[in-house]
Amino acid sequence: MRSEAETTPAAPAAHSAAGAAGAPLLETRDLKVHFPLRRPKGLRRSITWVKAVDGVDLAADPGETLGIVGESGCGKSTLGSAVLGLRPEARGEVRYRSKDRVIDAARLDGEDEATYRREVRMIFQDPFASLNPRLTLMEIVGEPLRVLHGVTGSELEDRVTEILRRVGLRREHLNRYPHAFSGGQRQRVSIARALAPEPRLVVADEAVSALDVSVRSQILNLVQDLQDEMDLTYLFISHDLSVVEHLCNRVAVMYLGRVVEQAPTSELYAQPRHPYTEALISAVPVPDPRARGSRERIRLNGELPDPADPPGGCPFHTRCRYATERCATEVPELREVAPGRLSACHYSEDLALVGAS
Structure with missing residues (x-):
């Protein structure tokens, strides 16, 4: 595991050729999550629909990290919860390849x-709200092992101790409550809870956005290390x-519930291929002070x-500086x-769109 002093996450390697050539671990097909929205009485239509996710096709290969990006309200978190099977409103397919069958x-x-x-x-976004303040770390991290694997007694304590060690916490933390830990430590607990049953796929919803910048890179390094260790x-x-x-390794850009671009990260x-992606990249801060203002x-x-x-027409045409009449009428x-x-x-x-370089 990297030193806590290391602050810059390493760039990801491209996912393996075997993973790319074989069947994806997770695949969504025409995934939709539409919520009914009731209108005031007296209007002709009493119900309309909020299309939070509107026909998304994605595939994640074994061992890779697929990024889902977009501004608030684009449907990212709803997509994540649908992948987890937590949206009864979801339509379409979410196909997961377990070791012996497709689910x-x-x-x-x-x-x-x-x-x-x-x-x-x-792994949830808020390390403060996602942990039960009435439970100890032993109970929080041990619950999925007890419920999903039937682990009890000394074996449960040993396995909880081991996963806490992997995320950078110690055995003496077992009987402490969440309020005794900092935000970064709490997120380590959340990571331990997610990884305790030894999963194959992890959905991380804004897993570092609630953390201080000084802690964020440590958690990102930890996440990368655990990916290598646990495949x-x-x-x-x-x-x-x-x-x-x-x-x-790859990125899918979402806008108004739809994926508008997918590509390998680099x-x-x-060179983005969609105007919305170009706008998002232009907002990324430039680390070198001497280069600021050059983009x-x-x-x-x-x-x-x-x-x-x-x-x-195109959902983005109302904000796009390249939009034409065709964009307003044709999807x-x-x-x-x-x-x-x-x-x-x-x-x-x-279009000759400008990227980060």
């Missing part, structure tokens, strides 16, 4: 549900593109449109515009 997480029951709960876990696959949800750049940052900051017009009443398909690169823009091949 559809949108229709969990019986043995499939038990297997999925063991093998797919979540984990991550679905990493974040609004912070600088974090995603260091941690993720290629996406070097144009693209400021989007207006606010994110209402997902209950999205604009016609662009998410298509391959280069090997391994997908974009939902009519003019992806024509």
Whole structure:
């Protein structure tokens, strides 16, 4: 494990050729999560729908980290909860390849549900709200082992001690309560709880956004180390593109419930193929003070449109500086515009968009 003093996460290696060539560990097909929104009485339609996730196709290969990015309200967290099987409103498919069978997480029951709960876990955003203040670390981290694996007694204590050691905590912390720990330590507890049942896939929803900058990089380093040690696959949800750049092998960019671009991380940052991605990258701070001001900051017009009443045509056209009449009437398909690169823009091949370089 890296030293606590190390502060810069290493850039991720490209995911293995075997993982890329074989079947994905997780795959979503036309995944939708629509919420009913009641209108005031007297209007012609009493119900409309908020399309929080609207037809998302994704695939995560074994051992890779797939980043999901976009501004607040784009549907990232709803997508993550749907992948975890926590959205009964979800439609479409969430196909997870366990060791001996394929499980559809949108229709969990019986043995499939038990297997999925063991093998797919979540790290929550808020380390303060996600831990029960009435339970000790032994109870918090031990609960999934007891419930999902039936571990009890001295074996339970030994396994909890071992996973706490892996995340940088000590045995003497077993009988302490969450209030005794800092935010970074609490997030280590959350990571220990998620990894205790030895999962294969972890959904991390803004896992470092609530932490101080000085602690954030330590947690990111820890997450990378544990991925190598435990052969984990991550679905990493974040609004912070600088974090995603260091941690993720591939990135899917979401806007108004849809994926508008997918690409390997290095290629996406070097040359985005969608105007929304270009705007997001332009907002990433430049680390070198001497280079600040050398890159144009693209400021989007207006606010994110209402997902209950999205604009016609391309969802992004109301804020896009490259929009044409075609964009206002015709919905662009998410298509391959280069090997391994997908974009939902009519003019992806024509626009000379600027990346981080």
